[in-house]
Amino acid sequence: MPPLTTTFAALGDPVRFAIAERLxxxxxxxxxxxxxxADISAPAISRHLRVMRKAGIVTQEVNGTRRIYAIDPSAVARIDAWLKLHRDFWAAGLDRLAQVQTLDKDQDGRS
Structure with missing residues (x-):
């Protein structure tokens, strides 16, 4: 699996992000x-899909002459795990900040 930086870089392009959203x-x-x-050619879509495949975002299944693309569930799971780790960190920090602000308001009210 490519590193998450590669995944995020690939999703940073508006066309690739739109493709991921659609899928x-x-x-x-x-x-x-x-x-x-997007208002781009079929070859351009194919190039975007190739970047997404290399970044581990989509899978490709060959069905005769057609290529079927789907979001790779493992990519979504990796992004979700990264977000959860950072969400938990920030939530704890924001909770501590709210407690400090509440204490400050209580002390200001008593003065």
Missing amino acids: LKQGAMPAGKLRDV
Whole structure:
């Protein structure tokens, strides 16, 4: 699996982010059905999908002459785990800040 920095860099492009959103919402589909996510050519969509595949975001299944793309669940799980780690850290810090602010307000009220 590529490092998360590669995954995030790939998703940093608006077209690739739109492709990921479409695949997350609508499920697996051929590249041709993704052409309307941006005003770009079919070869450009294919290049974006290749970047996403190398970044571990999408999987590709060959079905005759069609290539079916889907979000790789393991990529979503890795992103979610990273977000959870940072969400927990920030939530704890924000909770401590709220406690300090509450103490400050209590002390100001008594003065």
